[in-house]
Amino acid sequence: MSVGHLARAAGRVMATALATFATCLMLALPARCALAADAAPSSAAPSSATPSPARPNIVVLIADDWGFTDVGAFGGEIPTPHLDALAARGTRFTNFHVAASCAPTRAMLLTGVEHHRAGVGNLRESMPREHMGRRGYLGALDTNVVTLSTLLQQAGYRTYVAGKWNVGSEPHNLPDRRGFDRSIVQGDTGSDNWVPTQRYLPHSASVQWFEDGRAASMPARFYSSEWFVDRTIAYLEADAASGRPFFALVAFQANHAPLQAPREFVERQAGRYDAGWDALRLARRDRAVALGTIPAGAPMARMPTTRDWSTLSASERRHQARSMEVYAAMAEAMDHHVGRLVAHLKTRGLYDDTVFVFLSDNGPEGSDYAAAQPWLWTQYSQSIDRLGGEGAYAIIGPGWASAAASPLTGYKFVGGEGGTRVPLIVSGVRGAPAGALHHGLTHVTDLAPTLLELAGVAPAAPLREGRPIEPMSGRSLVPALQDPSRAVRGPDDTLGYELSGDEALYRGDLKLIRSLPPLGDGQWRLHDLRTDPGETLDLKDRLPEAFAAMRAAYETWAREHHVLPMPAGYSAPRQVAINGIYAYWLPTYGGAGLAVLLGLVTAGVWRVRRRRRSPATRNAPKSPP
Numbered sequence: 001m002s003v004g005h006l007a008r009a010a011g012r013v014m015a016t017a018l019a020t021f022a023t024c025l026m027l028a029l030p031a032r033c034a035l036a037a038d039a040a041p042s043s044a045a046p047s048s049a050t051p052s053p054a055r056p057n058i059v060v061l062i063a064d065d066w067g068f069t070d071v072g073a074f075g076g077e078i079p080t081p082h083l084d085a086l087a088a089r090g091t092r093f094t095n096f097h098v099a100a101s102c103a104p105t106r107a108m109l110l111t112g113v114e115h116h117r118a119g120v121g122n123l124r125e126s127m128p129r130e131h132m133g134r135r136g137y138l139g140a141l142d143t144n145v146v147t148l149s150t151l152l153q154q155a156g157y158r159t160y161v162a163g164k165w166n167v168g169s170e171p172h173n174l175p176d177r178r179g180f181d182r183s184i185v186q187g188d189t190g191s192d193n194w195v196p197t198q199r200y201l202p203h204s205a206s207v208q209w210f211e212d213g214r215a216a217s218m219p220a221r222f223y224s225s226e227w228f229v230d231r232t233i234a235y236l237e238a239d240a241a242s243g244r245p246f247f248a249l250v251a252f253q254a255n256h257a258p259l260q261a262p263r264e265f266v267e268r269q270a271g272r273y274d275a276g277w278d279a280l281r282l283a284r285r286d287r288a289v290a291l292g293t294i295p296a297g298a299p300m301a302r303m304p305t306t307r308d309w310s311t312l313s314a315s316e317r318r319h320q321a322r323s324m325e326v327y328a329a330m331a332e333a334m335d336h337h338v339g340r341l342v343a344h345l346k347t348r349g350l351y352d353d354t355v356f357v358f359l360s361d362n363g364p365e366g367s368d369y370a371a372a373q374p375w376l377w378t379q380y381s382q383s384i385d386r387l388g389g390e391g392a393y394a395i396i397g398p399g400w401a402s403a404a405a406s407p408l409t410g411y412k413f414v415g416g417e418g419g420t421r422v423p424l425i426v427s428g429v430r431g432a433p434a435g436a437l438h439h440g441l442t443h444v445t446d447l448a449p450t451l452l453e454l455a456g457v458a459p460a461a462p463l464r465e466g467r468p469i470e471p472m473s474g475r476s477l478v479p480a481l482q483d484p485s486r487a488v489r490g491p492d493d494t495l496g497y498e499l500s501g502d503e504a505l506y507r508g509d510l511k512l513i514r515s516l517p518p519l520g521d522g523q524w525r526l527h528d529l530r531t532d533p534g535e536t537l538d539l540k541d542r543l544p545e546a547f548a549a550m551r552a553a554y555e556t557w558a559r560e561h562h563v564l565p566m567p568a569g570y571s572a573p574r575q576v577a578i579n580g581i582y583a584y585w586l587p588t589y590g591g592a593g594l595a596v597l598l599g600l601v602t603a604g605v606w607r608v609r610r611r612r613r614s615p616a617t618r619n620a621p622k623s624p625p
Helices: 003-017 081-089 102-111 148-154 224-238 263-267 277-291 314-347 370-376 397-404 444-455 478-482 544-560 572-589 591-613
Strands: 057-063 091-093 158-164 182-186 209-211 246-251 354-360 424-427 436-438 494-499 502-507 510-514 524-528
Touching (some): 081 314, 081 354, 081 424, 102 148, 102 444, 182 224, 263 314, 314 397, 444 478, 502 544
Parallel strands (some): 057 246, 057 354, 091 436, 158 246
Antiparallel strands (some): 182 209, 354 424, 494 502
């Protein structure tokens, strides 16, 4: 059998084995052009904005895979005192939306441009091969966008980034060519939090780390949240004498798989989740209502992928509870290191002149990774007494992800509110009321124009180096920060969304949505998010005119944003499996890797079937000891 035939056969087998999960991985496609739009030559003139001592410093904190109520100030029980303090000093945005996966959100955050128009219409790993390389589907930033960091840098800001990058690993897309003076970043979607060179799933030949545009020499061991803050503080100290304002982007891996945290943080959570995910989902909804981040009386559906906690065996309940304890510990540890950065700025007298932005890149991870066990067996332990530590691999799965997104429906990779509505805190804006709540529809593309306005910097010109530049599609949040009762979008304004076949359109309080299996059925529905943020009631029959108008508006939006139709029979998990052969197995092992792949998949399928046949283990933990 030829390698081609073997690859296709392995793809079909692996697709079946991986049908329960999708991974947020992206390997950048080769660039269409040699020079990025914002990689200006050294002689480029600075922005016309006049540098001023009154311009604020800016710190953007990106959490990875946090749910809507994971932050205490939004209704969560996880100790997040430093984020809560920023919320008390600033504004919480309760209707803030991102893409349901990492790279598209980060592309929009950096550019203010909708992700298809910015080149990241989908993740590389879940992208159909028919889409690869076509307009809007590079899997990396296109050359027609200019980053927020470039504009701030040219206006006199010091610019730094530490952490997860994930918008392109080509030389012209690395941070040193995208407006950052100093950078230490991971080009991939994630890695181990204790061993930086350890892959977290078999979808790349190695973990890519870059420092200032070159391959980085990484420590043998670190803890990711601590190390990213350490590097950020070091950058700030090195240039402190300049007196210029700074822009620092800290992109944490917390809480991306594998869930890992220092032992002292894990032990603090002991017993907190013994009542199970349904009890937590309800408790969080009630706290969110009390805090005002969710409207009173908001209904809440039970997620169809959530198992009944009472049907789990005692050993599985303990394993699941421990996994959520590690999740909470990882979030608390991240908050602790945010506190270290805040303390440093206070010590240096910079805190009062700094605007902080905190957000998550998407909702919580709901994949159970059961089908990835054949690979994980050779890489990690999932023994309960090791979870959180080096060499161990914890995940929360769909049950706890449902609670983390409470009271919303969906989670990461899904177009429902649980995958796309995340906490946003903006703190430190002069003249803004403290402890405010803003309930209007807002979007990640709004952050770049907001920060540019606060810094007194103009957006990019329509032409740059003779090339047309995509204009920012977001809107400044500054008026809403000054007066939280002011809407950013009017009742007739529309905001479109598409990722991996999940489609949506927002207009006023209404949301039109179509989600693919397993959480959806491919049918269009209409919801009123003002009273029903959990998307429990379909209004399309009650509001037929609005439904028809929004369907037409979505089709127009999709054409204008170069959205490609998904191939017949498309399944994101199946596509991830097929693309993984080319991204990991063949580069790592060559043709022999396909035999290894088939052997591991066969062993995994045999093990799963054996467990299902055994009544004694039917409710045992899916994760091996």
